[in-house]
Amino acid sequence: MAAVGRRGTVSEFAGFDPQEDAAKLRKAMKGFGTDEDAIIDVLAKRTIAQRQRIKQDFKTAFGKDLISDLKSEISGKLEQVILGMLKTSVLYDVHELKNAIKGAGTDEGCIIEILASRDNREIQQIVTTYKKEFGKSLEDDICGDTSNMFQRVLVSLATGNRDEGNHVDDQQAKKDAQTLYDAGEKKWGTDEVAFLGILCIRNRHHLKRVFEEYKKISKKDIEGSIKGEMSGSFEDALLAIVKNMNNQPAYFAERLYKSMKGAGTDDDALIRIMVTRCEIDMLDIKVEFQRMYGKSLHSFIKGDCSGDYRKILLQLCGGE
Template identity: 45%
Template sequence: MNCYPAPSPLSCRISTAAMANVWDDLDLLLDSPSSLTVTSTTRGTIKEKAGFKAAEDVVALRKAIEGIGTTEKTLVEVLTGRSISQRQLICKAYQEAANRTLVDDLKGDTHGDFEDLLVALVTPPPLFDCHEVIRAIKGPGTTEETLTEIFASRSNKQIKALSDAYLAETGRLMTHDLKSEVSGDYATTLLILAEGKRDESTNVDPAKAKADAKALYEAGEKKWGTDESKFIDILCHRSVPQLRQTLVEYKALSNKTLQESIEREMSGNLEDLLVAIVKCVKSVPAYLAERLFKSTKGVGTTESVLTRIMVGRSEMDMLDIRAEFKKLFGCSLYSTIKSETAGSYGQALLKLCGEDD
């Protein structure tokens, strides 16, 4: 973790009203698209480069890496200016030309957060997620915050691709390794999500939504103690459209949001994970915008979170994340990154962010 100058107190303010509104206002929820069910590149900031020629980019990258000193500006311009698929073609052409992998050369010539970001850019997304999961569970202790973010915000398709990459990389089942690292109801919830089997039906059963809302109310607010298993079952298995209807029914029944009830009834990692699921059912971009803000506030900056989200979402929904960030915190993501990061690492993040809002 690096410490960069803290932003001016006036540069970013948490809007309590906006924060409450984005998580509590369910009026538009049923008709809005979800990143968990709709895969699109139209809301990304990184697009395919017209007239792309992998061989030309390889020449530029080799010159930047192999000369005296490393031309970091070239690395940033090339690798943040190409789509994920184009970067994979560059990696292939680079290995054929240099007889070395681009990843190895980047690791040899750059360091720290900048190296991590460049390596993330040239790593296929499922493999990058795989490496993040491995990093979260290896060594003493487990970084539950990372596991919560990844498994709450990824679609079935992304989780299955991650699981396949994990098996290819380690020779072991991801669920097997997770089981040995987490415990209790948190483990139960995480392992269900890690199977990537959430119902993907687009049909909504209003009667079932009412029944689920009633079951959740009776398992939590209306009960002495909490039946966590009911929350886990419903939140991990129902489709996103079905859960959105359930959230509406729950508020009508209890006069509270389900998130508020979870925060009242639970604690620790399980609370964090169930709240993250509810937030992602409502809006993955808003959830990730909140994660980005929390990674930059306070003393120092959590670069691993910044890198993971900025690289991972740059081609998917970064425009929506930027919009939610501005709505929630009253300042732009671009200006926040600019004030909290420095050097080539900061410049690369700004390229992935796109523009100032």
């Protein structure tokens, strides 16, 4: 699912010195009060790999755990952002999935976002790490918390077994498009399994051709048909797959926009996307955000977010 030439806003810090950074963080937390700006200035400008080295050197130099020290000094949404940044990518996804599943109510959007946007290697690492962390398989937790076709599409995505090649079979693309049309628009009732068999298996390049052929047959795009034929979380999952296959940065731009528009902010989604995409494709997401909504992501965050975590989100976003 990886795109060619993806660009992040956070890259390796030139002249990186983990011992010096560890000392800066210790100084920011010593004495009366906490220098949050100093903490943000260090961590928001370092990559995930560099942050792991800072954690190690902090423990070596001071005999204390950096995460424990930070928890005692900061709180709220700023704590959520910073502790997320100090996890590896896989561990962050694993804990986001667990939080989305456990407790009262399920954050279906979070589960869909992660499973529909990660590549096979990432999914397989998530599955392995999830079992190590919680002693229970991700599939078991999904099955215990979801049902029907929504459950089935999540289980399918969680196999991490999509074709990730580049081959496009024109004849097969036409057949796949016809199969989708026959399974949805053409018939009374919808054959949801047919959608799974194509959308969860075929590679991105092939699917884009399928979507082109589908539009020729049905006179509407695949997203419109899914919205007309499906409902609920199953519809959301299929739409997420289609959007990730078509244009992944645009998918995340839409997720960010929806997390901030209207009454209240979906802080969890906003923070998760900013933390997970800043090293990968945040520059591309910003371009898509501007194109789709006529306003920069930076200005949207500045106008919508308040409190101590706005500054670090703006850092992860980069400039205007």
